[in-house]
Amino acid sequence: MTSPADIPANNHKRYFFEKFGITERLLERCLGEALSAGGDYADLYFESVTAVSLGVDEQIVKSASTGTSAGCGIRVISGERTGYAYTDNLNADRLLHAAKTAALIASGPAKAPVQGFTEAQTPDLYPVPLGGFDLDLAARLELILRADRAARAFDPRIVQVRASYSEELRRVLIAGSDGSFASDTQPLCRLNAFVIAKDGDNTTKGQAGAGGRAGLAQFVGSKSPENLAQEAARGAILQLGAVPAPAGEMEVVLGPGWPGILLHEAVGHGLEADFNRKGTSAFSGLIGRPVASPKVTVVDNGTIEGRRGSLNVDDEGSPTQETVLIENGILKGYLTDKLSARLMGTANTGSGRRESYHCVPMPRMTNTYMLAGEDDPEDIIRSVKRGLYAPNFGGGQVDITNGKFVFSASEAYLIEDGKITAPVRDATLIGNGPEALKHVSMVGYDLKLDEGIGTCGKDGQSVPVGVGMPTIKLDRMTVGGTGR
Incomplete structure (x- = not known):
């Protein structure tokens, strides 16, 4: 099997074909099975996600996780009825079994199975990280530690700080019984800062965050952890004097x-x-x-x-x-x-x-x-x-x-x-x-x-x-x- 790092991140279709052994013939077989009990339309939604998340509370790393998941959801529509089944195993037998299950849920008037696909022409709205997804936890941890330090330095009345960072790279491939076919690679990241301020018996909170469809490099280039932390701290301090x-x-x-x-x-x-x-x-x-x-x-x-x-x-x-x-x-x-x-x-x-x-x-x-x-x-x-x-x-x-x-x-x-x-x-x-x-x-x-x-x-x-x-x-x- 080819590893994800060996497959260009922007070659969405090739990723599923080479990583999981998906073929156009298998897509046709699954859609044919999905319509075997009748139905107006069927589609396959393949998804593979790599994700990382980190959380710091009081300058201590309280949570850190990385993971990958993959699976396929198969839908059959018959009139207003929808049959749906999914599997986290992408071998042919499991896919065909899921297709049959969805077919039986939404059985209806039969429709001829698809033969051949037309790939959708899609825009390129977000940059995909070169080499796919790299799990450099140290660089991500430094982001949230920078936010933590900036929030604490904002005002001595800031008594607690929590910061977190999450990032994922989602690859999808969708094939429909109408011959439609599309694939995409979707980056997503988010940085959050949460603070608590205290002055005597008065306790307030503030939070701020930023994110978008980008990888770590693009995010760091456009968003400052310090600015986010200062915005969260500003909100908390402001509330201390609110009426x-x-x-x-x-x-x-x-x-x-x-x-x-x-x-x-x-x-x-x-x-x-x-x-x-x-x-x-x-x-x-x-x-x-x-x-x-x-x-x-x-x-x-x-x-x-x-x-x-x-x-x-x-x-x-x-x-x-x-x-x-x-x-x-x-x-x-x-x-x-x-x-x-x-x-x-x-x-x-x-x-x-x-x-x-x-x-x-x-x-x-x-x-x-x-x-x-x-x-x-x-x-x-x-x-x-x-x-x-x-x-x-x-x-x-x-x-x-x-x-x-x-x-x-x-x-x-x-x-x-x-x-x-x-x-x-x-x-x-x-x-x-x-x-x-x-x-x-x-x-x-x-x-x-x-x-x-x-x-x-x-x-x-x-x-x-x-x-x-x-x-x-x-x-x-x-x-x-x-x-x-």
Whole structure:
């Protein structure tokens, strides 16, 4: 067998053929077996992942792991039924057995098996590390130790620091019974810093992170561990002097970048086609109708170079694309995969994603953001008599069926007479996604994407995503807090 290091990382197809002995004839046999009990469509998703993660807590290495995994998921679609089986053994017998299992789950009207494949022409959105994946743990450990030292040096009130780094190289090969064929090699890395600050009885926390589709060399060249650590420490120290957040309905200004997570959760999930096909989304049946202010245009774009949510091909082998979801306030469409596109009679937007070969694909977001407007961000702040400015967010909860959300602001400030004043703590934003967007009255020209830390959960599956927005003003939103 050929070792992974001997196979060029950008030769995706050759990797699986040489490492695991996969052949086009075997792909045809597996797809034929998958359709042997009938079905409209079948596909094979081969995946091989090499990963490393390191964690430092109080300057002590508390966790370190490296590992590899490989397997294949086989799906058969018959009408609205899906049969799915997977195996972590890529020899021919196990693959054919998994194909037969998926076939029996989704049995239906027969379809002729595929003969021959047409390979998709895909872009090159991210550099693949030369030589594949090299497990130099010392270089990765030094990254997080640099972050640890920088956070501690920021202020003597920083009393605890945790830092972590994770990296993976994922190779995929997808073959479908419609003759489609695609392969890709997908790097991904992320560095996080978490700190705790203390002043008397007052204890606060701060965190920051960055990442993207890159290997260690590219990441170090574009992101500074020191800057991330200082940002985490700044947030914690800031909160030590924060006053209680006001409560009630008021004007709210969201800062650029990571606050786009509110858009992702409160609106983006509701625009995924499976929810709309089943009629369970607050946006079901609203295409062509106004769902936001005319100043709001929202896109999902999986083609931005190096971004965490970007992919050359989705997990069904379809090229990703830029999809306009809301244009000037009008709902234009949904995010679709092959199944939902076929059942809804719409185009496939290349949004089929899955966490691993264990999972069926479903419509998911990639990089979702609001386009820039024409307003000066300083004018937006100056227009607010009394309100809240929220440049950073923590966690939140959303009900897809009605669009209601609750989000916590990890960093927020009072706006008084057009000026940003005191930092506040424990601020939450409460609202309804479709309704909230109707109250957007100003949109800044300062569109910013997040630092590359987004992870999206849906039906038990997690995938990397990106978010973003410019500075925006909402004329009305409910703020939860304990102050006045």
